Amino acid sequence: MSHRMILNETSYIGAGAIENIVTEVKIRGYKKALIITDKDLIKFNVVSKVTDILDQNNLDYEIFDNVKANPTINVVKSGIEKFKRIAADYLIAIGGGSSIDTAKAIGIIIRNPEFSDVRSLEGAVMTKNKSVDIIAVPTTAGTAAEVTINYVITDEEKKRKFVCVDPHDIPAVAIIDSKMMSSMPKGLTAATGMDALTHAIEGYTTKGAWELTDAIHLKAIEIISRSLRSAVNNEPKGREGMALGQYVAGMGFSNVGLGVVHGMAHPLGAFYDTPHGIANAVLLPYVMEYNACATGEKYREIARAMGVKGVDNMTQDEYRKAAxxxxxxxxxxxxxxxxxxxxxxxxxxLEALSESAMADACTPGNPRDTSVKDILAIYEKAFK
Structure with missing residues (x-):
């Protein structure tokens, strides 16, 4: 049996990494960028950290700032129109998963116009042509969208999110700069950090997991577990750890999939516009309890990676509970x-949410086979 691993072309990781954007733009011969971001990141002078560098080096760009949490089909279509109107030839995505996911959808459709309805990109679609090149600059430590082949779009009309999986959407360049994340408020830092932990745990336990991704995910769990508390307190070491940990998790889960935590979280975003990280964080322990019987010895290693002592002396039930x-x-x-x-x-x-979760693209990867009835029971337990 063979296993596929796909990663982005180039990454720069560390404080001050955004300076390398200039090098990449010049090497690749780009002429004009469309920057994909949201209004808050402009308001709080996060985007200017990048545009100042572009201005200093006389690099041309325009900004599309209509991105919102849980980006919609209409937002994607508006971005496509602007990309064409200004004759851009590459994208710079600045923000969390919403900005990067929006850029992915725009980039794919520009090169594959037969998917201009956006909805037809749902699922594992192999497009013919690679996306317009994207330089992804995450400002949250959670989604790892800069290194994944996945993106999520919201269909407001049908009140549902849909997952798109396409090797052609992965950004060409990832800029993992913890200084770009320093303005995140505590609540967002916590939510996106728990999203990253969910990626690592689901990626480690999913049906598609194998030795290389197991190693990646365990390291991600370790880094995230030791870094998130201090990142929430805006300590530089914690910020740096989370920037790396969420990226490492993305390297793994992008290649093996996720599970029913994400399957259940996506409908919450579609129904209530619930922030994705919060949805995952609330659901994660309840789904872990449900999945425990299908995970072998893996919860022992999760507990160990999270700093639990004495796991080798615990029974299976004990180390599963400890994790x-x-x-x-x-x-x-x-x-x-x-x-x-x-x-x-x-x-x-809850019943409608359960039906939507069962149909989600992430659900089949869950280590334990599930049903609408089982999912409803998890929602009910998590609701109380």
Whole structure:
């Protein structure tokens, strides 16, 4: 049996890495960028950290700042129109997963116009042509969209999110600069950090996991677990650790898939516009409890990577509980809500949410085969 690994072409990792954008633009011969971002990142002078460098080097660009959390089909279409109108030849995505996902969809459709409806990109679609080149500059430590072949778009009309998986969408260049993340407020740092931990744990336990991705994901769990609390306190070492940890997690899960945590989180974003990281963080321990019986000895290694002592002397039940408890403790320490009810989920929607989660592209990767009934039971437990 063979395993496929796809990573982005070039990454620069470390404080001050954004200076390397100039080198990449000049080497690749780009002429004009369309910067994909949101209005808040402009307001708080995050985007200017990049545009100042472009201005100093006389590099041409225009800005598209209509991105919002859980980017929609209409946002993607508007970005495509502007890219064509200004005759851009590459994209710079500045922001969290929403900005980078928007750039991916724009880049793919520019080169593959037969998918201009956007909806037809859902699922594992092998487009003919590689995306317009993207330089991805994440400002959150969570989604790892800069190194993945996945992106998520919201269909507002149908109240659903859909996952797109395409090797052609991966950014050409990733700039992992912890200084770009220093302006994240505590709540966003916590939510995106728990999103990264969810990526690592789901990637480690998914049906597609294998030795190389296991090694990657365990290292990501270790880095994230030791870094998130200090990142929430805006300590440079914590910021640097989270910038690296979320990227490492992305290297793995992009190639083996995720599971029912993400399958259940996506409908929450579509129904209520729930921030993706919060949805994942609330659901993660409940899904871990459900999946425990299908994970062999893996929860022992999760517990070990999260700093739990004495795992080799524990029974299987004990180390599984220890892993789940470690996730709960980290979530509590960084201020994540404990239930779906507290984040605005409505009990009368749980059945519809369960049906949507069952149909999600991430759900088949779950280590334990599931059903709408099982998913509903998890939602109900997480709701209380």
């Amino acid at each position: 789940i408890d470690a996730v709960k403790k980290l979530s509590e320490d960084v201020g994540i809500p404990k239930s779906l009810k507290t984040i605005g989920v409505k009990e009368e929607d």
